[in-house]
Structures are given as structure tokens and as C-alpha cells.
Amino acid sequence: MVTAMASLPHIDNPVKLAVKDVAISYGGRTVLESVTFDVHEHEIFGIIGPANSGKTSFLKTLNRMDIFNPSMTFTGQITFNDRDIRKWRNVYSLRKRIGVVFPLPVGLPLTVYENVALAPRLSGVTGKADLDIIVERCLERAALWDEVKDRLDSLGSLLSGGQQQRLTIARALSQEPELLMLDEFSIAVDPVTTMRIEDVLKKLKKEMTIVLVTNLVQQARRLADRMALFLDGEVVEVGITEDLFAGQVKDQRTKDYLDGRFG
Amino acid sequence: MSRADSTPHRDDRRNMDWFVDKAVQILVFVAGISAIVFIIGIFVFITKEGVGFIFKSHYALSESVFNLLEEKKMPDTQLDALTPLEGKAFKTSQDLILAVEGVIGVEETRPYKELLVARSLDQPFSLKTFFTSPKWAPTSELKPTYGALALMAGTASVTGLAMLIAIPFSLGAAIYIGEFATGRTRELLKILVELLAAIPSVVWGFIGLSIMNPLIIKVFNVPIGLNVLNAGLILGLMAAPIMTTIAEDALKAVPDRYREAAEAMGATRWQVIFKVVVPASKNGLVAAILLGVGRGFGETMAVLMATGHSINLPTSIFDSVRALTATIAAELGEAAVGSDHYQALFTLGIFLFLVTFLINMTADLVLRGIRKE
Numbered sequence: 001m002v003t004a005m006a007s008l009p010h011i012d013n014p015v016k017l018a019v020k021d022v023a024i025s026y027g028g029r030t031v032l033e034s035v036t037f038d039v040h041e042h043e044i045f046g047i048i049g050p051a052n053s054g055k056t057s058f059l060k061t062l063n064r065m066d067i068f069n070p071s072m073t074f075t076g077q078i079t080f081n082d083r084d085i086r087k088w089r090n091v092y093s094l095r096k097r098i099g100v101v102f103p104l105p106v107g108l109p110l111t112v113y114e115n116v117a118l119a120p121r122l123s124g125v126t127g128k129a130d131l132d133i134i135v136e137r138c139l140e141r142a143a144l145w146d147e148v149k150d151r152l153d154s155l156g157s158l159l160s161g162g163q164q165q166r167l168t169i170a171r172a173l174s175q176e177p178e179l180l181m182l183d184e185f186s187i188a189v190d191p192v193t194t195m196r197i198e199d200v201l202k203k204l205k206k207e208m209t210i211v212l213v214t215n216l217v218q219q220a221r222r223l224a225d226r227m228a229l230f231l232d233g234e235v236v237e238v239g240i241t242e243d244l245f246a247g248q249v250k251d252q253r254t255k256d257y258l259d260g261r262f263g
Numbered sequence: 264m265s266r267a268d269s270t271p272h273r274d275d276r277r278n279m280d281w282f283v284d285k286a287v288q289i290l291v292f293v294a295g296i297s298a299i300v301f302i303i304g305i306f307v308f309i310t311k312e313g314v315g316f317i318f319k320s321h322y323a324l325s326e327s328v329f330n331l332l333e334e335k336k337m338p339d340t341q342l343d344a345l346t347p348l349e350g351k352a353f354k355t356s357q358d359l360i361l362a363v364e365g366v367i368g369v370e371e372t373r374p375y376k377e378l379l380v381a382r383s384l385d386q387p388f389s390l391k392t393f394f395t396s397p398k399w400a401p402t403s404e405l406k407p408t409y410g411a412l413a414l415m416a417g418t419a420s421v422t423g424l425a426m427l428i429a430i431p432f433s434l435g436a437a438i439y440i441g442e443f444a445t446g447r448t449r450e451l452l453k454i455l456v457e458l459l460a461a462i463p464s465v466v467w468g469f470i471g472l473s474i475m476n477p478l479i480i481k482v483f484n485v486p487i488g489l490n491v492l493n494a495g496l497i498l499g500l501m502a503a504p505i506m507t508t509i510a511e512d513a514l515k516a517v518p519d520r521y522r523e524a525a526e527a528m529g530a531t532r533w534q535v536i537f538k539v540v541v542p543a544s545k546n547g548l549v550a551a552i553l554l555g556v557g558r559g560f561g562e563t564m565a566v567l568m569a570t571g572h573s574i575n576l577p578t579s580i581f582d583s584v585r586a587l588t589a590t591i592a593a594e595l596g597e598a599a600v601g602s603d604h605y606q607a608l609f610t611l612g613i614f615l616f617l618v619t620f621l622i623n624m625t626a627d628l629v630l631r632g633i634r635k636e
């Protein structure tokens with residue numbers, strides 16, 4: 001097989017996230033090991049894999065949410081902006097640079113406005129005019145502004161599932177993150193909203209780096225520049241999305257998984 | 264109707280399960296109804312005794328009657344002779360006149376008879392006095408007075424101080440137990456708090472009498488240690504455990520995904536608690552506080568023992584006071600059934616009942632607010 005490897009515009013960008021030989025365990029039980037790959041600035045890096053393959057656990061280590069679970073430990077090295085995340089002295093400032101979108105939308109029990117204004121407030125923005133601008137801009141970028149601009153003062157948890165998920169994206173954007181992590185964001189979202197969010201992500205890529213965990217192979221194909229396959233507690237494949245779907249795989253299991261011939 | 268319709272199908276039988284279900288339904292219904300009947304019964308009993316008193320009237324020589332007699336030129340000697348009768352209650356105007364005749368003579372009474380019949384109707388109880396007079400003197404020989412202001416002030420000052428102490432304590436404890444403590448520490452603390460809540464109030468009263476009393480005298484160098492400060496501290500300590508338990512329940516009702524989402528945004532533990540968890544559980548926290556207030560308001564034994572039980576409009580926390588509940592508890596035994604004094608205590612009871620009802624209803628409405636969201 002002599003097909004040319006697809007080339008990518010981002011591959012020369014600086015490395016945003018370098019993951020080296022990472023293993024994650026809960027109470028001594030290893031659930032994921034030998035994770036090694038780099039994520040470059042302005043790329044969408046997809047992570048696919050079946051349920052329980054460790055995708056969520058991996059995201060949790062990236063923003064050091066492991067701290068709150070005493071049984072959760074990880075080994076290996078993860079650098080963010082060339083800095084070991086373990087050596088980050090103020091873990092809150094690390095988390096502020098990383099926006100997270102959870103599988104089920106978590107509208108905080110606050111108004112729509114306050115949901116988006118919370119992060120800026122925590123960072124010390126107090127002026128109403130400044131907050132207004134941030135809130136409008138973030139809702140705009142999350143393709144939600146038109147639907148909620150007249151109900152900014154109603155509870156965020158009263159929005160529909162799809163709207164709440166865009167609200168959490170707007171909230172993540174309000175942190176001005178350098179890295180956006182999404183964990184199976186479309187699980188509780190209708191297909192139309194899913195497509196709208198996918199369009200949003202394609203635009204956001206110009207401003208930030210995105211790690212997209214998804215259980216939908218086709219979603220990864222549509223969005224990811226490169227991707228990794230987590231399977232049976234390890235990373236079986238890392239490669240350029242186009243190449244992988246074109247059949248250039250190192251591991252036969254990848255081909256089976258992408259073709260839906262698994263299990 | 265065909266035969267097939269009127270005879271039940273052979274599978275359509277009432278079996279054991281059906282009868283058990285029916286029996287349980289009836290049992291639950293009876294239990295529910297009797298609860299309602301009891302509450303109505305209690306309410307009727309208290310109202311019969313207490314409200315009757317509010318509208319009760321009798322014949323008496325009040326101050327205004329004396330003024331009228333003076334205007335009618337009753338000689339001073341007669342007026343003086345009548346003074347001991349002032350305020351004394353008579354069932355009918357006839358009885359009153361007989362008593363007056365007994366003091367100053369039948370002939371001497373005649374010119375004033377008409378006036379006495381027309382103007383001596385009086386009420387032993389007045390709402391205005393009840394709410395504005397600090398004088399609670401139900402057993403006064405001359406003129407019984409039913410002013411509850413001092414008692415209300417006593418209850419309010421003790422409850423207020425108790426809440427000043429209990430609110431920060433209980434919310435702090437709830438936040439620590441609910442948000443910070445983990446594993447065994449947490450379980451141990453919860454058990455301890457529940458143990459504290461189970462201490463009988465007479466024991467708290469005893470602590471107030473025998474430990475706090477000498478301590479306050481010594482530390483603050485005051486003559487009496489049974490006062491607002493003592494009762495407030497005791498009541499605060501008494502109310503804090505139940506408030507802690509309810510507040511902790513309210514915090515626990517906030518789903519972890521909210522905390523996780525806020526933490527993922529880079530919020531510190533305190534920011535998560537104050538910006539997300541507390542606002543999300545504020546109804547439950549308010550309910551906890553209101554139930555604490557209700558508890559303080561209705562507490563009897565401990566305040567009876569720790570306040571000093573002397574009628575006073577308190578001006579400092581070192582003044583002895585008397586609480587509404589303690590007054591009822593202390594005086595009901597010695598008041599003759601059906602007497603004005605006896606009925607006046609029930610009027611106090613109605614007042615307590617209304618305020619407690621109001622507090623509980625507010626707490627209930629606030630809690631209802633939680634469930635709606």
C-alpha cells in the first residue's frame with residue numbers, strides 16, 4: 001500500500017499538550033495505560049473508544065480533577081504549555097485555562113446570565129458593562145444568544161437540553177480558555193443542535209485548541225484533525241483522521257472499530 | 264344482561280393481596296384523619312379557653328367609673344371607702360351594686376345606681392394592654408393586669424441571642440460536615456450532632472443553672488447569672504444541632520455535578536461553596552434557620568430554668584427575663600380552672616400557637632420553594 005500520508009496545517013504549530021506514558025488507576029486498579037501523544041495548537045484532537053475505556057478519566061487528569069478523588073492516581077508526564085501539570089503551583093489557574101463541557105449539560109442553578117458571568121466574576125471582573133459584553137459575546141459564539149437574549153434572567157436549568165449544552169459551552173468560553181475539552185457532548189442533544197455545536201467547534205478551533213471525546217465515530221471523522229483510539233485500557237492508535245479512515249492503521253482493531261465491526 | 268357479564272370470570276377473584284391492600288388503605292386513611300381530628304381538637308380546646316377570655320366581660324369599678332362618680336359629686340369619704348373594690352370583677356351589675364351598698368349603705372348608693380348599671384361594664388382583658396403593657400400581674404388582688412409585652416420581650420431577646428449564636432455555629436458545622444469532612448470524621452461528627460440534638464431540655468436547663476450561672480457571675484462580675492445571656496447561650500446550643508442536621512441535608516441535596524462543574528472552571532473550594540452550593544441550597548438553609556427560631560420560641564423548660572424568670576423589659580443581656588412559655592408552665596398549675604388567670608394563660612397559648620404556626624408555615628413555604636426548582 002503506497003498512499004501518501006495526508007498532511008496537516010497544524011502539525012507545525014507549537015505543542016499545546018504533551019502526554020507521555022500516562023497511566024491512570026483507581027485504588028490501585030489501572031484503567032488506562034501507556035498514553036502518549038501530542039496535541040498541537042489550533043487542532044481538534046479526537047478521542048474515541050467504547051464505554052469504560054478511560055476517556056473521561058483521561059480528561060479528568062488533564063485539568064487535575066483527580067485531586068478531589070483520593071483513590072485516583074496517575075503516573076507519567078503531562079505538560080501544558082511545556083509545563084508539567086503536576087508542578088503547577090496554583091491548580092485553579094490551570095483549570096481556568098481549560099474549559100470543560102460534560103456529557104450531560106450542567107446548567108448551574110443560576111440564571112442564564114450568571115452561568116456565563118460566573119467565571120469572569122471569579123477572575124475579578126465586576127463591572128456590569130464589562131460582564132454584559134462578555135456574556136453576550138460568549139452566548140453569541142456558542143450560537144445561543146438569539147434564543148436566550150430575552151430570558152437572561154430565567155434559570156439556566158429551565159432551558160432545553162440542547163440549549164443547556166450550548167450554555168455550558170458559553171460558560172466554558174467565558175473562561176477565555178486556551179484548551180477546550182468536550183466529553184461526549186452530544187449524548188443528550190438532538191441531532192440538529194449537535195450539528196450546530198459542531199459548526200461552532202469548527203469556528204472555535206481558530207481561537208483555541210480542542211480535545212473532543214466522542215463515542216460517535218462519524219463525529220470524530222467530521223471534526224477531528226487527528227485522533228486516538230482508546231481500547232481495552234490502552235491507546236491502540238494515534239493518527240491523522242483522514243489516514244485512519246483511509247485504512248492506514250497500525251492495529252487491525254482500529255480498522256474494525258472504525259468500520260463498526262467491533263464486539 | 265347476559266350471564267357472562269354478571270358472573271365474574273374465574274380468574275377475577277379477590278385474593279389475599281387485594282384484601283391486604285384494602286386494609287392498609289383504610290388504616291392509613293384512619294391514621295390521617297385522626298391526626299387532623301387531634302389538631303382540630305387541640306385548636307378548639309385552646310381557643311375555647313383563650314379566645315373566650317379575650318371577649319369576656321364583667322362588672323367592675325374601673326378608674327373611669329370612679330371619675331364619673333366624682334363628677335356626680337360623690338363625697339370623698341365614700342370614694343375612699345370604695346377604693347378597695349376598684350377592679351374587682353362581678354358577674355352581674357346587681358352583684359356590684361350589692362357590694363357597693365355593703366360598703367357605703369343602701370340609701371347612699373341610690374343616687375348613683377343608674378350610673379353604676381350603665382357604666383360599670385368592663386373587660387378584664389384588653390388587646391392593647393396585652394401588647395403594650397409590660398405588667399403581667401394576673402393574681403393581683405386589686406387589679407389584675409394582663410400585659411404580655413415583657414414576656415414577649417423576654418422570649419424575643421432570648422430567641423434572638425440564641426439565633427445570633429446558633430446560626431453561624433450550625434451553618435459552619437453543616438458546611439464543614441457536608442463539604443469538607445470525609446469518611447470516618449464525617450460519620451462521627453454526624454452521630455455526635457445527632458446525640459447533641461437528643462439531650463433533653465431539662466438537662467440543658469440544669470447546665471444553665473449549675474454551670475453557666477456561676478460562670479457568668481464570675482466572668483462578667485454581675486450579681487445574677489440567670490439572664491438573657493445564659494438562656495440565649497443554652498438555647499443557641501440546643502437549637503444548633505437540629506439546625507446543623509437540616510442545613511447539612513440541604514447542602515447534600517445539591518448535586519455533585521454542580522460542584523464538579525464549578526471546580527472545573529477553576530473555582531476554589533470556598534468559591535464553589537459560596538457562589539454555587541449555598542445559593543443552590545438557600546431555601547433549605549433558610550428553613551433550617553426558621554425551624555431553629557421555632558424551636559427557640561417554643562422551648563420551655565430550659566428557658567424557665569436559665570432566664571431567672573423575673574418579669575422585665577430587658578435593657579442588657581445581663582437582665583433576667585421571663586419567657587411566654589415559661590410563664591404558662593409555671594403558672595398554669597396554680598391558677599384555678601376557669602378563672603381569669605387560667606384563661607389568660609390560654610390567651611398566651613393562642614399567641615404562642617399563632618407565632619409558631621406562622622414560623623412553621625413560612626419554613627414550609629420556603630421548603631416547598633426548593634422542590635419546585
Ligand SMILES: Nc1ncnc2c1ncn2[C@@H]1O[C@H](COP(=O)(O)OP(=O)(O)O)[C@@H](O)[C@H]1O
Nearest residue numbers: 026031049050051052053054055056057058069
Ligand atoms: N471514580 C471512580 N472510581 C473508581 N473507578 C472509576 C471511577 N471513575 C471511573 N472508573 C472506572 O474507570 C474505568 C474508565 O471509566 P471512564 O473513564 O469513565 O471511561 P469512559 O469515559 O471511556 O466511559 C471504568 O472501568 C470505570 O469503572
Ligand SMILES: [Mg+2]
Nearest residue numbers: 055056057183
Ligand atoms: Mg465517559
